[in-house]
Amino acid sequence: MAAGGSSRRANAGAWLYVLPALLVFGVFIAYPIIANIASSLVGPHGDVGVVNYTDAAHDAVFWIALRNSVLWVVLCVLFETAIGFVLALAIEMYIPRGQAIFRTILFLPMVITPSVIALVFTTIYAPDYGLLFGAFNAVGLANAFPAVLGDPATATYAVIAVNVWQWCGFFVLMYCVGMAQIDRELLSAAAIDGAVGFARVRYVIWPLLRSTTISLAVLGIIQALQQFPLIFLMTEGGPADSTQTLATYIFQTGFVLDKMHYASAVAVVLFAFSLALIMLQYRIGRAERTAHA
Amino acid sequence: MPKHGSATRLLAYAFLAIAAFASLVPTIYMVDISLRDSADSFSPVLIAAHVTFANWSQVLSDSNLIGFFVNSGLVALITVLLTLVCVIGLSYAISRLKIRGGQVMLLVVVSALLLPLASLLIPIAKLLAFLHLTNNYFGLIGPETALGIPFGTVIVKAAMDDIPVTLEEAARIDGAGSFAVLAKIIVPLIRPSLIVVAIWQFLFSWNEFFLALVIMTETKVKTLPLAPLYYEGPFMTDPGKLFAVLTLIAVVPIVAYVVLQRWFVAGLMEGSVKG
Numbered sequence: 174m175a176a177g178g179s180s181r182r183a184n185a186g187a188w189l190y191v192l193p194a195l196l197v198f199g200v201f202i203a204y205p206i207i208a209n210i211a212s213s214l215v216g217p218h219g220d221v222g223v224v225n226y227t228d229a230a231h232d233a234v235f236w237i238a239l240r241n242s243v244l245w246v247v248l249c250v251l252f253e254t255a256i257g258f259v260l261a262l263a264i265e266m267y268i269p270r271g272q273a274i275f276r277t278i279l280f281l282p283m284v285i286t287p288s289v290i291a292l293v294f295t296t297i298y299a300p301d302y303g304l305l306f307g308a309f310n311a312v313g314l315a316n317a318f319p320a321v322l323g324d325p326a327t328a329t330y331a332v333i334a335v336n337v338w339q340w341c342g343f344f345v346l347m348y349c350v351g352m353a354q355i356d357r358e359l360l361s362a363a364a365i366d367g368a369v370g371f372a373r374v375r376y377v378i379w380p381l382l383r384s385t386t387i388s389l390a391v392l393g394i395i396q397a398l399q400q401f402p403l404i405f406l407m408t409e410g411g412p413a414d415s416t417q418t419l420a421t422y423i424f425q426t427g428f429v430l431d432k433m434h435y436a437s438a439v440a441v442v443l444f445a446f447s448l449a450l451i452m453l454q455y456r457i458g459r460a461e462r463t464a465h466a
Numbered sequence: 467m468p469k470h471g472s473a474t475r476l477l478a479y480a481f482l483a484i485a486a487f488a489s490l491v492p493t494i495y496m497v498d499i500s501l502r503d504s505a506d507s508f509s510p511v512l513i514a515a516h517v518t519f520a521n522w523s524q525v526l527s528d529s530n531l532i533g534f535f536v537n538s539g540l541v542a543l544i545t546v547l548l549t550l551v552c553v554i555g556l557s558y559a560i561s562r563l564k565i566r567g568g569q570v571m572l573l574v575v576v577s578a579l580l581l582p583l584a585s586l587l588i589p590i591a592k593l594l595a596f597l598h599l600t601n602n603y604f605g606l607i608g609p610e611t612a613l614g615i616p617f618g619t620v621i622v623k624a625a626m627d628d629i630p631v632t633l634e635e636a637a638r639i640d641g642a643g644s645f646a647v648l649a650k651i652i653v654p655l656i657r658p659s660l661i662v663v664a665i666w667q668f669l670f671s672w673n674e675f676f677l678a679l680v681i682m683t684e685t686k687v688k689t690l691p692l693a694p695l696y697y698e699g700p701f702m703t704d705p706g707k708l709f710a711v712l713t714l715i716a717v718v719p720i721v722a723y724v725v726l727q728r729w730f731v732a733g734l735m736e737g738s739v740k741g
Contacts, residue, residue, distance in 0.1 A: 186644055187565035194556035194615055195571070197548070201612035202578050205589035212589065260485055267478035275729050278486045284719040288691040292698070293496045296705065304495055305698070307510030332563040340490060350734045364689045391580065399582035402691070420584035420676075428589050428680060438589050444585040451580050457665045 204278065206444070213437035225438035234414045238422040241329055242398060242443070245336070245418060246450065249397040250390050252337045257344020258382075258388070262300065262374065264345070265352040276349055280342035291406035294335045298322050298407075325415035328408050332416060334404055340396060345387055351385035352378065394450050398443065419443040422464070488625055493716070499711035507705045521706035529695065530685070531610035531711065537682075538690040541606050542671040548611045549667045550660060553618035558648050560624035562634065572623065583676060591680050605681040606689065610671050618663040625659035626652060626737075662733035665726055690715045 216224040226360055231233045264275050269305065282290070297304045298321040309318045321331045355378065363377045379386075401420045404410065410417040419439060427436030485719050491512065494719075498513050500521055506514040525531065556575070560568035599605035608699035629652060637647050653660070675691040682688045688696065694708070695713060723730070 187559040187563040190555035190559040190563065190644075190648075191571065192555070193548075194552035194575070194619075195550055197608060197612045198575060198615050201609045202581070202586065202615075203574075203588060205586040205593065206581075208587065208589035208592070212592075219713070230736070256485075260482065262524050263478040263482050267475060268482065271479075271482075273481050273728075273731075275486060276731070277724065279489050281720060281723070282489055284669055284673075284723040285493070285716045286585070286675075286691050286719065288495075288673075288675050288694045289716050290492070291493045292694050292708070292712055296499070296709075297492065297495065302508040304491075304510060304512060307512075310510060318738070330645040338492075339487070346734070351732070353735060359499070395580055395582055399584050399676075401584060405675075405679075406694070412650060420582065423584050423587065424676075424680075428591075433588055433592075440588060443582055447580060447582055447585075 207441055209437050209444070212434055213367060213441045215434045216436065217432070225435045226436060229438055229442065234314060234417055234422065237414055238417040238419050238439070239442070239446075242419045242446065244329060245333055245397040245400065246394050247335050248330075249336055249340065250393040251342050253344045253393050254343045254386065256380075258348050258386075260341070260345045261348030261352055262378070265349050266378070272349070276346055279345045282339045283342050285339075287402040288406055290335060290339060291403050292354070293401075294408050295322065299332055322413060323410055325412055328412065329416045332403050332407050335407070336397065336400055340393070344393075347385055347389055350381065351382045355381055387457075390450055391454050392452065395447060396446050420448070468499045478479075492549075493720075496709050496716070497713050499705055499708045500707075502706050502711045504704065518706075521704075521710040525707055525710040525714065530696075531714070534688060534690045534693045534696075535684060536605070537687055538672055541603055541610070541689055542668050543669040544603070545614070546609050546664050546667045548607065549614040549618055550664060552611060552615050553622050553663060554648070554653065555616070556619055557623035557626050561623050562629075563644060565623065566722075571732065574618070575616050576621050577616075579620065583613060583621065587676065587680060590677070592599065594681060600681055601684045601687050603687070606674070606677055608676060609677055610667075613728075614663075614667045614670060618667065621663055622656060625656040629655050658733035661726070661729045665730050668722070669719055698734050 213225055214221055214223065216222055241407070260279060264272050268275075296302075300318065300320060300323070302305060306315070306318050309315055318329050322328050326430075359381075360373070360377065363373060368377050399417075399420055400418070401424065404416055404418060404421045405424065408416040410421045419442065423436050423439050423443065426432045426439060495512055499507060501517045501519070502509075502514045503516050503518045503520065506516055555569070558571070559565040560572055561685050565571075586609075592603045594600050594602075594608075599608070633651055633655075634647050637651055642650070673691055677697075678692055679690045682692065685696065693711060697708055701711070
């Protein structure tokens with residue numbers, strides 16, 4: 174580090190470099206967080222207090238949305254991690270060539286515009302003419318075909334499946350990047366010690382990729398919590414609000430029903446919820462690391 | 467790589483082939499519906515018997531669609547450039563100029579990585595209305611740039627941290643100022659990470675739906691992710707044309723990724739070797 178005078182001069186110059194980022198960040202992220210909390214504390218008649226939160230506690234749809242958001246997080250992270258890891262394993266450890274082709278094909282759903290995906294899958298799920306109906310029909314199960322998006326029992330799962338379909342490729346790619354970094358000599362040494370087949374995966378490869386798994390889980394949580402276009406375009410939160418999540422309910426209450434302050438309270442809950450989940454995730458990650466150290 | 471028997475290898479290929487097929491089916495289906503005549507458009511098959519380009523010729527002559535493309539292109543391009551400027555500046559000040567409070571800035575910015583956009587949408591919409599940026603390109607560019615800063619800073623700052631100080635000192639002794647060092651030494655060295663950030667940010671901006679739905683209410687400023695909603699009504703009974711539009715929207719990011727994926731993967735690999 175340079176001596177005092179020149180360091181102070183350097184610091185003055187340094188502020189010029191951070192100015193654009195801090196300005197954009199401050200206006201469009203920091204300010205909205207604060208404005209949102211403030212707005213959530215204003216009641217429908219301009220009174221200040223927690224009335225929006227107590228209203229939410231008595232709002233059945235809010236609880237459906239919260240429950241569905243939990244369902245989204247759990248199922249997406251679970252399936253994306255499991256499928257992504259197994260596919261990456263097959264690519265990186267079990268095939269001699271063609272790695273790049275499989276990685277690219279599996280990643281493609283990630284780059285397709287979600288609103289396009291939503292409409293394509295709505296058609297796939299459509300009764301009587303959709304591709305899935307065609308598959309049921311081909312094996313003689315046409316009569317057993319469910320209403321998929323029209324039935325509250327299946328709708329949320331059907332939309333979650335689309336999200337998993339889209340994001341698996343991202344998990345595959347990140348696991349491939351992680352696996353490519355594993356020292357091959359370490360694997361050979363482990364093989365000599367008897368770590369082969371499933372034992373090699375369970376006790377060598379999986380633990381070595383723990384940091385990748387943790388980062389992916391955090392990313393998967395956020396992504397599942399903010400999924401909007403798939404739900405909005407495939408079910409609009411219906412039937413009977415059964416597919417509503419916190420993200421879609423913010424839109425519904427804020428922009429459709431025009432209850433902005435109430436929507437802000439739902440947004441604060443979403444914000445707190447994601448923060449809590451992520452801190453939990455880091456905790457688990459840190460506890461595991463110390464346990465293994 | 468450990469040796470595997472040919473049976474295991476075959477099994478792995480079969481498994482991957484099924485996964486690859488599953489990942490391609492919706493796209494194949496989408497393209498095929500765009501090529502169907504109206505008699506086939508509602509038949510529950512992956513590939514229909516007859517192929518027609520009638521939907522395409524009609525959709526390609528739709529002048530509204532060009533507007534959607536221009537809007538998306540401009541927004542994505544400016545967003546990528548602004549994000550790079552912000553991210554490079556911030557990372558440089560923290561990593562190389564050791565600005566006071568740099569670690570705090572880093573912590574604050576990076577924790578925003580964990581923020582769902584939905585939780586910020588209402589105040590952003592109100593702010594943009596106040597600034598008269600509703601139905602304005604910068605109404606999308608501003609928030610999208612801000613949302614790109616956390617991820618970009620993580621990647622670019624890590625890349626800058628790995629550049630040896632000696633390179634920079636040599637240039638400084640030759641009289642180069644901090645901007646010259648940044649432009650002539652740092653930026654060329656961290657190009658792989660800048661490419662990762664640029665591709666990621668382009669895809670984010672090109673595909674962004676939620677903000678666009680709320681901010682862009684006038685047809686002439688709407689971006690492509692809103693086009694399916696716009697055409698869904700008129701083409702309700704004519705899925706061939708709707709799916710031609712969908713295919714057109716999807717083609718740009720797909721081609722862009724296939725062309726650029728080599729650099730994207732290389733950049734990710736490089737980042738994780740060092741990080």
